[in-house]
Amino acid sequence: MIDEIGETKTTIICSTQDRASQNIKNSLLALRKWESINSDHSVFEFKNFRIVEIKEPLIYQDGLDRKLIRCGFPAHLMIFASKHRSKDGRAILTVHSTGNLNDAKFGGMRRQLAVAAPQAVRSLFRSLKVLGENEEYEVTLECTHHGPSDLEVPSVFIEIGSNEQQWVDEVAGKIVANAILMLKDNDSPVAVGFGGTHYAPRQTALLLETGITFGHIFPGHVLDELDESMIRQAFMKSKADFAYFDRKSMRAEQREKLGTMIEGMGFEVLKESDIRDMDGIPWEFCMQLRQKIKEICPRGRPRITDGIRCEILSCQDCICPKVKIARINPALLSEAEKLDKKRLKKFLTDNNIAYIEYEDGRFAHVIIGLDSNCARLAAEELTKECVDILKKNYDVSINKGILQIIERRFNPELARSLGITEGPLYGKLARGESVIIDGKTINPDMVYAIGKRAIRLNYDGITEE
Structure with missing residues (x-):
């Protein structure tokens, strides 16, 4: 038993058996004034960070979070500083979650995923990208793989690859160390990723270019092996909000099967265009919007205009705006759309609203605003626009609202x-x-x-x- 439990900290795990890990540790120690906590100099602390050095390989550290508690060094986040090995030998910096779908050949348990740390993944990845901009290193996510998996504390691997030349490169060690010290707490929407290669290129681009982040990611070659149990575990341990499919890398039957299971669990599958459309918009509003559309127009998808985007962003300090809807006559909209869809599209995109599009590109008859007056006025103006289009093409008369x-x-x-x-x-x-x-x-x-x-x-x- 220990006499006293230390403060919970962000804990960086380094191994004496891993040259890249030692490189990162040495850079961390050089960049800040750390305090040695124990007699064998295996634990160091600086503000909210703690370095713990172990003698064993990192991928076999199942239960390490509980062991740290017993030793008096509890963690709220574990960052494993590690090497990355690949046959091509390219210079690369990677970030990924851990766990095993089936066999546990490289640590961890069979059919077990570690608790992911998606907000840390986003912070570390984006910092690596900025810090390594002028260096030869490629920065990328990796799909979930290897151990440890039996961890209750959120964890993430950050790695230098892919051979000894890079593992001992002081430039790479300093980049990774600085990325760790720049760690920021985010509140980004979290996706579970499906499809693509091991280095998850589309997920990598989305994390870099939009406001989302990723928990567990499954590559294309394992999709046929996924069942409801593993998918549910991925969502739970990622604390995910939705799923993302790398659709071009997946067969239609894979998309259909996985989509059915995911939607049956109460989660949505968002397309890349959906994610980019909602970029910068509070997630609470996006979910409220998508839920409303699911209720009133199940086959539609939201289109957020620049106007409503600016309105939402201008009131970021306010209570999250509510979704208000107004409708026009669907027959009127359909008649006008057949005649001049381009004009209607311009009207919709020029107003401070969101609107709905069907999969075939047709517009739904629903207008979405941030308040009742906005939605009502936009619906009235859209009605007038439709009438003007009809007047240019037909003889039109209006009497008593008909x-x-x-x-x-x-x-x-x-x-x-x-x-x-x-x-x-x-x-x-x-x-x-x-x-x-x-x-x-x-x-x-x-x-x-x-x-x-x-x-x-x-x-x-x-x-x-």
């Missing part, structure tokens, strides 16, 4: 009844020109039918939810 479309259409049966069959004369009439047959003049009005359609304009006003 819009009537009067449409003249060429009627082939009327033309045939007057002795005109398909041919040059038929074509002239269809173009609105008069023709003469057997000395008789046939005007276009004689072969055009008048059609009328009615649309109610005052449709369903505003809905506040």
Whole structure:
């Protein structure tokens, strides 16, 4: 038993058997004034950081978090400073979570994932990217692999690769050490990643270019082996908000099978375009928006305009805005969209709203604003826009909130009844020109039918939810 439990800290685990690990440790010690805590100089502390040096390989440290507690050195985050080995020998700096899908050939337990540290993954990765910008090192995520997996404290591996030349490179050691010391606490939306190669290029790009981060990531070659138990474990131990598929690397049947399991657990699968659309928007608002769309328009997807984005970002210190919706008549929108979709698209994107698009690109009849007045006014303006489009193409009348479309259409049966069959004369009439047959003049009005359609304009006003 120990007499006193020390303060919980961010704990960097280094191994004497790992040259890259020793390189990172030496850089850390050189960059700050650390206090040696024990007699054998294996534990050092600086502010909220603690270095713990062990003699065993890092990948076999199952239960190390509990051991540290027993020794009086509890951790709230464990960063394993390690080497990365690959056959190509390229200079690389990587960040990844640990665990095993099936066999545990390199530490950890079979079918067990460690508790991930997605916010630390984001901070470490982005710092490596900035610090290594002018160096020869590539910076990338890796998919979940090797041990340890039996850890209850969130953990992450940060590595120098891929051979001894890089492992002992002081430049690389200093980059990694500084990235650790620059660690920031984030509150980014968390995804579980599916698909791609071991170095997860699309997930890497999303973490760098958007506001999300990743917990566990499964490469394409293991997707057929995933079951509900492992997927649920990945979401739980990542504290994930949604799933991301590297769709181009996956077969259709894989996407369908995994998507069904994930949605059955209550999580969404977001496309890359969805993630980029919501970038910079508070996650609470994004989820509120997506939930509302799921309720009113299950097959639609949200489109967040620059206008509503600016409004949301301008009130970041306010309570998260609520989703307010207004609807226009779907028949009116459909008629106008057939005639001038480009004009409608411009209207929607120029206003401070969000709107909904179906998978085939059609617009839904729902307008989304940050307050009731905004949504209602936008719906009213969109109604007027649709009416203007119809007026340019048809004879239109409006009476007591009912819009009537009067449409003249060429009627082939009327033309045939007057002795005109398909041919040059038929074509002239269809173009609105008069023709003469057997000395008789046939005007276009004689072969055009008048059609009328009615649309109610005052449709369903505003809905506040």
